[in-house]
Amino acid sequence: MSAHQDFLAYVDKNADKFIQRLADAVKIKSISGDAGCRQETIDMGHWLQKQLDALGVTTVLRDLGQCPIQGQLLDLPPAILGRLGEDPKKKTVLIYGHYDVQPALKSDGWDTDPFELVRKDDQLFGRGSTDDKGPIMGWLNVLEAHRSQGLELPVNLRFCFEGMEESGSEGLDELIEKEVAEGEFFKGVDCVCISDNYWLNTRTPALTYGLRGIAYFGIHVSGPGQDLHSGLFGRMVHEPMTDLVKLMSKLVDHNGNILVPGIEDMVPLPDEHELKLYTKMDYSLADVAEAAGASIALSDQKETVLMGRMRNPSLSLHGIQGAFSEPGCKTVIPSKVSGKFSLRLVPPQTPELVIPLVTGYIQSEFAKLNSKNKMTVEYLHGGKPWVSDVNHWNFEAAKRAIETIWKKTPDYTREGGSIPVTLTFAEKLGVNVLLLPMGRADDGAHSTNEKLDISNFIEGTKVLGTYLYEVSALSGVA
Amino acid sequence: MSAHQDFLAYVDKNADKFIQRLADAVKIKSISGDAGCRQETIDMGHWLQKQLDALGVTTVLRDLGQCPIQGQLLDLPPAILGRLGEDPKKKTVLIYGHYDVQPALKSDGWDTDPFELVRKDDQLFGRGSTDDKGPIMGWLNVLEAHRSQGLELPVNLRFCFEGMEESGSEGLDELIEKEVAEGEFFKGVDCVCISDNYWLNTRTPALTYGLRGIAYFGIHVSGPGQDLHSGLFGRMVHEPMTDLVKLMSKLVDHNGNILVPGIEDMVPLPDEHELKLYTKMDYSLADVAEAAGASIALSDQKETVLMGRMRNPSLSLHGIQGAFSEPGCKTVIPSKVSGKFSLRLVPPQTPELVIPLVTGYIQSEFAKLNSKNKMTVEYLHGGKPWVSDVNHWNFEAAKRAIETIWKKTPDYTREGGSIPVTLTFAEKLGVNVLLLPMGRADDGAHSTNEKLDISNFIEGTKVLGTYLYEVSALSGVA
Numbered sequence: 001m002s003a004h005q006d007f008l009a010y011v012d013k014n015a016d017k018f019i020q021r022l023a024d025a026v027k028i029k030s031i032s033g034d035a036g037c038r039q040e041t042i043d044m045g046h047w048l049q050k051q052l053d054a055l056g057v058t059t060v061l062r063d064l065g066q067c068p069i070q071g072q073l074l075d076l077p078p079a080i081l082g083r084l085g086e087d088p089k090k091k092t093v094l095i096y097g098h099y100d101v102q103p104a105l106k107s108d109g110w111d112t113d114p115f116e117l118v119r120k121d122d123q124l125f126g127r128g129s130t131d132d133k134g135p136i137m138g139w140l141n142v143l144e145a146h147r148s149q150g151l152e153l154p155v156n157l158r159f160c161f162e163g164m165e166e167s168g169s170e171g172l173d174e175l176i177e178k179e180v181a182e183g184e185f186f187k188g189v190d191c192v193c194i195s196d197n198y199w200l201n202t203r204t205p206a207l208t209y210g211l212r213g214i215a216y217f218g219i220h221v222s223g224p225g226q227d228l229h230s231g232l233f234g235r236m237v238h239e240p241m242t243d244l245v246k247l248m249s250k251l252v253d254h255n256g257n258i259l260v261p262g263i264e265d266m267v268p269l270p271d272e273h274e275l276k277l278y279t280k281m282d283y284s285l286a287d288v289a290e291a292a293g294a295s296i297a298l299s300d301q302k303e304t305v306l307m308g309r310m311r312n313p314s315l316s317l318h319g320i321q322g323a324f325s326e327p328g329c330k331t332v333i334p335s336k337v338s339g340k341f342s343l344r345l346v347p348p349q350t351p352e353l354v355i356p357l358v359t360g361y362i363q364s365e366f367a368k369l370n371s372k373n374k375m376t377v378e379y380l381h382g383g384k385p386w387v388s389d390v391n392h393w394n395f396e397a398a399k400r401a402i403e404t405i406w407k408k409t410p411d412y413t414r415e416g417g418s419i420p421v422t423l424t425f426a427e428k429l430g431v432n433v434l435l436l437p438m439g440r441a442d443d444g445a446h447s448t449n450e451k452l453d454i455s456n457f458i459e460g461t462k463v464l465g466t467y468l469y470e471v472s473a474l475s476g477v478a
Numbered sequence: 479m480s481a482h483q484d485f486l487a488y489v490d491k492n493a494d495k496f497i498q499r500l501a502d503a504v505k506i507k508s509i510s511g512d513a514g515c516r517q518e519t520i521d522m523g524h525w526l527q528k529q530l531d532a533l534g535v536t537t538v539l540r541d542l543g544q545c546p547i548q549g550q551l552l553d554l555p556p557a558i559l560g561r562l563g564e565d566p567k568k569k570t571v572l573i574y575g576h577y578d579v580q581p582a583l584k585s586d587g588w589d590t591d592p593f594e595l596v597r598k599d600d601q602l603f604g605r606g607s608t609d610d611k612g613p614i615m616g617w618l619n620v621l622e623a624h625r626s627q628g629l630e631l632p633v634n635l636r637f638c639f640e641g642m643e644e645s646g647s648e649g650l651d652e653l654i655e656k657e658v659a660e661g662e663f664f665k666g667v668d669c670v671c672i673s674d675n676y677w678l679n680t681r682t683p684a685l686t687y688g689l690r691g692i693a694y695f696g697i698h699v700s701g702p703g704q705d706l707h708s709g710l711f712g713r714m715v716h717e718p719m720t721d722l723v724k725l726m727s728k729l730v731d732h733n734g735n736i737l738v739p740g741i742e743d744m745v746p747l748p749d750e751h752e753l754k755l756y757t758k759m760d761y762s763l764a765d766v767a768e769a770a771g772a773s774i775a776l777s778d779q780k781e782t783v784l785m786g787r788m789r790n791p792s793l794s795l796h797g798i799q800g801a802f803s804e805p806g807c808k809t810v811i812p813s814k815v816s817g818k819f820s821l822r823l824v825p826p827q828t829p830e831l832v833i834p835l836v837t838g839y840i841q842s843e844f845a846k847l848n849s850k851n852k853m854t855v856e857y858l859h860g861g862k863p864w865v866s867d868v869n870h871w872n873f874e875a876a877k878r879a880i881e882t883i884w885k886k887t888p889d890y891t892r893e894g895g896s897i898p899v900t901l902t903f904a905e906k907l908g909v910n911v912l913l914l915p916m917g918r919a920d921d922g923a924h925s926t927n928e929k930l931d932i933s934n935f936i937e938g939t940k941v942l943g944t945y946l947y948e949v950s951a952l953s954g955v956a
Contacts, residue, residue: 033805033806033807033808034804034806035805069806070805070806102808102809102810103804103806103808108705109704109705109813167806167807168807198710212709214709214809216807216809223770223772223774224770224771224772224774225770225771225772226587226771226922226925226926226927227586227587227922227924227925227926228770228922228924228925229895229922229923229924229925230792230794230796230820230822230924231690231692231822231893231894231895231896231924232676232769232787232893232894232895232919232923233769233770233787233894234734234786234787234792234793234794234822234894235734235776235786235787235790235791235792235822235894236766236770236775236776236783236786236787236894237766237770237774237775237776238732238774238775238776239734239794239795241794241795241796241797242730242731242732242734242794242795243732245723245726245727245795246727246732248723248727249723249724249726249727252720253720254716254720254721254724254847254848254849255848256712256713256717256720288714288715291710291711292701292702292703292706292711292714292715293702293703293704293813294701294702294703294850295850296701296702296715296716296850296851297714297715297716297850298713298714298715298716305714308712308713308714309710309711309712309713309714312713313713314708314712314713315712316708316712316717316719316720316809316811317717317719317720317723317801318708318719318801318802318807318808318809318810318811318812319719319798319801319802319803319808319810319812320797320798320801320803321802321803321804321805322803323795323796323797323798323803324796324797324799324818325797325798325799325800325801325803326512326581326799327511327512327513327548327799328511328512328547328548328581328645329511329645329646329694329796329818329820329858329859330511330580330581330796330797330818330924331580331692331694331794331796331820331924332580332796332797332924332925333794333796334796334797335587335771335925335926336587340802340807340808342708342807342809344708344709344712344713369732370732370733371732372772372773372774372775373774380807381807415709415710416709416710416711416712416713416714417707417709417710418709441710444704444705444706444707445707445710446705446706446707446708446709446808446809446810447704447705447706447707447810447813448704448705448813449704
């Protein structure tokens with residue numbers, strides 16, 4: 001069943017309106033990791049519920065309780081559950097998205113206010129434009145195109161939108177588990193579709209069947225009762241920064257190899273068949289350079305670089321809290337510093353398996369320093385990796401939709417990022433989960449000048465709608 | 479000649495008024511290292527000039543030109559030169575101080591607003607309270623006590639107050655050189671007195687005859703065109719933070735030994751005589767613990783700890799600019815990071831001697847990383863170390879003043895901090911320079927909750943005044 005032509009025509013005609021709705025969404029500073037933005041994050045949930053209600057979706061807000069953040073105990077942003085269509089003859093597709101975003105300050109290096117959607121040429125710049133407000137708006141566009149023209153949707157839809165994805169999806173696993181056991185919203189779900197990742201490059205749409213997990217850690221080193229003057233105290237006392245930098249330097253080598261013993265060994269080497277997959281992908285070192293903005297690939301072998309992202313673990317040092325971080329010269333010995341780093345995990349790694357390795361290793365390295373400072377390792381959040389079955393009709397429907405709209409065969413990718421809820425849906429619902437990315441590799445999710453190409457937003461909306469028609473068409477196959 | 483009793487009595491009676499003037503000074507955010515505070519730093523210079531004028535000092539503001547700061551070319555805060563007294567029978571004492579302060583944010587961990595002077599018990603908390611607005615106000619107190627009572631000062635006074643000490647004393651060396659060659663303000667100066675350091679402990683006043691120099695560096699590593707998502711790019715690209723942390727970890731070991739080859743070797747070992755000096759000092763590990771707020775001394779030997787501060791170089795890692803430094807978890811690969819560190823130098827080390835060693839070493843360590851990122855080492859500012867003659871009448875006068883007011887013999891110390899102008903005065907004027915500290919070891923200069931004990935402010939004012947009387951009394955000796 002090809003998508004209804006009136007649906008496709010409506011999307012083309014209403015692009016400006018759709019962009020305006022995305023702008024309205026970007027304006028709400030729903031930074032889940034910032035206590036000062038918690039109310040706006042909750043407001044964003046209410047805004048999204050109103051949009052869904054207006055498009056005929058039956059919604060409830062689910063209270064996820066409270067959670068400590070930056071020394072305060074604050075209400076969590078609510079999860080939004082939604083239901084549209086109860087036709088037992090139709091497949092039921094569960095849509096997931098998140099309405100929270102990463103932190104962003106203009107001073108981080110943004111060309112424009114991160115919370116004003118700015119159109120430049122054929123691109124839309126703003127925090128959340130691609131991660132993940134753009135894709136959520138894509139679904140709203142699909143709903144509006146059908147409702148406003150009186151078109152029947154080809155499937156039943158269920159929605160699960162959360163506001164804590166960027167901060168460990170606090171409370172969501174429990175909600176899903178409870179909803180599966182006792183609730184009404186997830187009953188009869190046949191498959192799940194998540195739009196929260198990116199094409200492998202800037203040319204070829206992708207379908208994603210694997211995700212790395214994550215384990216995010218803090219190393220806290222403290223010593224002096226307050227910050228000290230480096231002239232007065234330099235070479236008198238153990239300096240927390242000296243210890244912390246030593247420890248952080250022991251985590252990963254300059255080639256990206258993880259130095260924590262036992263982490264690399266967990267992962268089996270690729271066989272011939274798997275190696276060929278990477279050789280076949282529409283990808284080159286020029287794509288890394290374009291997406292990263294510089295020729296800084298760790299290897300000159302395309303396959304090695306792809307495996308680095310898709311099937312190997314990684315360790316990134318994100319920064320240090322508590323040290324001097326401003327412009328200028330401050331001659332301070334900071335009293336308390338926290339190093340932040342995270343590992344990306346691949347099967348069979350899990351946070352549970354790596355936490356003791358990481359913690360034990362850092363403790364043993366700290367012991368070698370004979371420092372009088374105090375050091376603790378804190379596991380901050382994480383999620384397991386995930387791999388799906390690409391031969392399922394859910395993937396086939398998405399492939400056909402992409403071929404129809406983009407006239408291209410998608411890359412089948414495993415993604416370097418983490419969307420822990422993917423695994424929860426797969427495990428708790430027992431159905432196939434599909435990752436259907438809307439944005440491109442150079443969108444700059446989590447970065448400065450995050451953007452979404454207008455073509456990805458508009459054609460991407462058509463892909464989402466067409467996918468629903470293809471799911472319906474493939475029903476007999478299932 | 480003992481100090482005039484009316485002077486001492488006036489100081490006791492007017493303590494509250496003096497504290498209020500210090501509060502007025504603290505309120506002005508004269509952070510020389512912050513472009514956004516440049517106007518307030520200049521305002522502070524004007525405020526101080528007014529105070530001096532009102533106390534009978536003839537002043538001029540000397541324009542020091544402009545200087546780039548944080549990407550802007552801004553006017554430098556003016557130097558204030560002052561003159562009071564022209565009696566050829568009297569000694570002429572040049573007073574130096576600085577009216578700028580270190581950066582301070584309440585969020586750094588201050589208990590109160592850093593720019594409101596807060597009195598708690600017998601202490602005054604606020605940025606600049608001890609470094610260096612308190613001592614400058616001490617001199618104003620001395621002037622007021624004499625002028626308001628019609629008392630004649632026992633010496634001629636000259637003043638040199640600058641607003642860039644915390645940012646490399648930009649422009650001051652040239653001003654002093656020019657003033658010595660052509661000007662009127664430094665003619666006939668017999669000695670210099672600087673109050674810009676601290677007692678060795680919290681019990682015993684000190685006189686300081688040596689200072690470490692400083693060389694402040696930035697290591698800039700850049701790679702990606704923008705910040706990257708660690709899920710998407712982790713283990714695909716060379717990460718600037720990985721390189722920077724490696725380089726920073728190679729600079730100093732956990733015992734405070736500097737790892738840059740050639741730096742430690744420059745400094746001769748202490749002989750028996752020098753070792754005894756440290757053994758004699760009124761100092762214990764408990765003092766380090768009290769001042770630092772924790773038992774984190776690098777050695778259990780008092781002498782080793784004292785030598786670490788007074789006669790050995792040190793290297794402190796201050797922080798990283800451009801990396802994630804906020805609370806929470808951000809999964810970012812920062813695109814440009816700058817590591818800040820500084821060395822404290824002792825004779826015969828100078829910035830000129832260490833810059834090539836530091837730069838060459840970091841470049842060679844970076845070459846070992848085979849990174850595709852870009853790295854540069856920047857020398858940001860510095861000053862030479864200094865040692866003075868403690869047998870000069872200038873030191874003797876200060877010793878007598880301290881014995882009169884505090885009833886204690888001062889510790890003779892070398893200071894770990896850097897006041898580069900000390901050396902300039904010594905070299906350009908060719909006269910003895912004395913460091914006469916007002917505050918205590920636990921004042922927290924450059925740190926959070928910087929304070930000055932009220933007794934140090936009030937008795938310290940008396941010491942400054944009494945020192946002038948003792949200089950006058952010792953005139954014949956010179």
